[in-house]
Amino acid sequence: MAETTPDQGEHTPEESEPNPEHIMQVATGVWGTKVLGAAVDLELFTLLGGGELRATEIERELDLHPRATRDFLDTLVSLGFLERDDDGDGPRYRNTPETAAFLNKDDPRYIGGAIDIFNQQIYDVWSGLEDSLQTGEPQGVIDETGDPLWEEMYDDPIELEAFAEGMAGLSKGNFVAFAEQFEFSEYDSMTDVGGALADLSRIVARRESHLSITTTDLPEVTELARERIRADGLEDRIDAVSSDYNTDPIPDADLVTASLILHQENLETKRTLMEKFYDAVNPGGTFVAIDHIIDDERKANTMGLMMSLNMLVYYGDAFDYTGQQFVSWAEEAGFEDVQVQHLNGPTSMGIAHKR
Ligand SMILES: C[S@@+](CC[C@H](N)C(=O)[O-])C[C@H]1O[C@@H](n2cnc3c(N)ncnc32)[C@H](O)[C@@H]1O
CATH class of the missing domain: 3.40.50.150 (Vaccinia Virus protein VP39)
Incomplete structure (x- = not known):
């Protein structure tokens, strides 16, 4: 009779065989950055505070699209930034001890400003990394003025305060x-x-x-x-x-x-x-x-x-x-x-x- 069950050993990668998992983890790392950045930007962790809310309540409070709500919240659960309970009436979400302490705006330990800086840097400045790598030139230059990005920021009191708070975080x-x-x-x-x-x-x-x-x-x-x-x-x-x-x-x-x-x-x-x-x-x-x-x-x-x-x-x-x-x-x-x-x-x- 023909053998239909493959010999597992034959196809199990050797320990030493290269595995692309780590490459893909880093390559998609920006997704995690954006999900966390969006949660901070929408003040999800502040909304949850020390309590818990159903997905539908969060959707309403943050004005989320129904297509997006569960993917967004469950990705945060999977990343370890939210906890979820399910009692049959739909899932309820709450902060982890870390997000309750550091990402709730009402807590003095809040460091969400730092997350904002990273979230924005990735796209605004780091998108020119290849250019900097080849020219040694900075990317944080505003074309019209020629001033570095942070100098522009210091001209705007609101941006300055947000940047300084982020740095403090x-x-x-x-x-x-x-x-x-x-x-x-x-x-x-x-x-x-x-x-x-x-x-x-x-x-x-x-x-x-x-x-x-x-x-x-x-x-x-x-x-x-x-x-x-x-x-x-x-x-x-x-x-x-x-x-x-x-x-x-x-x-x-x-x-x-x-x-x-x-x-x-x-x-x-x-x-x-x-x-x-x-x-x-x-x-x-x-x-x-x-x-x-x-x-x-x-x-x-x-x-x-x-x-x-x-x-x-x-x-x-x-x-x-x-x-x-x-x-x-x-x-x-x-x-x-x-x-x-x-x-x-x-x-x-x-x-x-x-x-
Ligand atoms: C990266 S932040 C560090 C802030 C703070 N020491 C910390 O560790 O979070 C750099 C600080 O240096 C300040 N700074 C930049 N150039 C400066 C200068 N020429 N003289 C004094 N402070 C300056 C900026 O305004 C900013 O507050």
């Missing part, structure tokens, strides 16, 4: 980790350079009551930082100073910090900034750079490497850097005892001491 976890891990007791003063909405300063100020803190940024952002410092009742503890780190001296302090600053500059400005940071640190003090510092072998920190490509498409010659590079620039500037310490996820801090 990206950084807050790093700032909490920094506040928890760093030993502040030997310092009396701190300056955070390019501190945006003063999130790092406000988080540290609440824990370290002995520190006198200065946060600096460009004028438009400094005004927003002042509002937030006042709202937190921290105006006696944090001074928000409008200061351009390229042209003004950096306010001196025992501890100088710069989060997501070095990575947005080219090599020449990085070196100049390291000298300015050195001048700003009081003798016996410390400089801390917070960035997605790339592993020295440039293999493991995918986020750091992709962030560096992000700097390529935004600025052209700006780039993220390895721990070794940080050590060499810091030592060139005169710092001693330079180390890199892991902070949170793909983020590390470069720590450099001044004798």
Whole structure:
């Protein structure tokens, strides 16, 4: 009799046989980004809050098309961003503990602004990645003015605030980790350079009551930082100073910090900034750079490497850097005892001491 059941072993791919699954996962990754981005944009997680709703209720509240509702919600379930119960009367959806905490606008831990930035970047700026790869030129240029995208953004107060909030969403976890891990007791003063909405300063100020803190940024952002410092009742503890780190001296302090600053500059400005940071640190003090510092072998920190490509498409010659590079620039500037310490996820801090 003819054999009709194939021998499974004969057709089971060998362990070593190449499998396209990972390629396809990355290739379709943008779908997940868009689904999450749409859910944040439509404020689905805020609508759900701490409760649950039926698909039909969500459809009505968010004005979804009936063709789209179940695919949208169930994709979010499958991605791990919603939970679903089914009691026979139709499915009910609720937030996961993570989306309830971080994607509900009514929760102070909200980081949806960061999702908005990624969601928009993918299409607006990253669509020119191939061009940047071949020319080294940034894509974030508005044709009519020739100004980089983010400079345009700073002319529009609403966009500026949204961008700054988004940036804060990206950084807050790093700032909490920094506040928890760093030993502040030997310092009396701190300056955070390019501190945006003063999130790092406000988080540290609440824990370290002995520190006198200065946060600096460009004028438009400094005004927003002042509002937030006042709202937190921290105006006696944090001074928000409008200061351009390229042209003004950096306010001196025992501890100088710069989060997501070095990575947005080219090599020449990085070196100049390291000298300015050195001048700003009081003798016996410390400089801390917070960035997605790339592993020295440039293999493991995918986020750091992709962030560096992000700097390529935004600025052209700006780039993220390895721990070794940080050590060499810091030592060139005169710092001693330079180390890199892991902070949170793909983020590390470069720590450099001044004798
Ligand atoms: C990538 S954001 C980082 C913000 C914040 N430190 C964080 O980690 O979330 C860069 C910040 O640098 C500020 N910035 C850019 N150029 C600057 C300059 N020349 N002087 C001072 N701040 C500047 C921007 O306004 C922005 O707030």
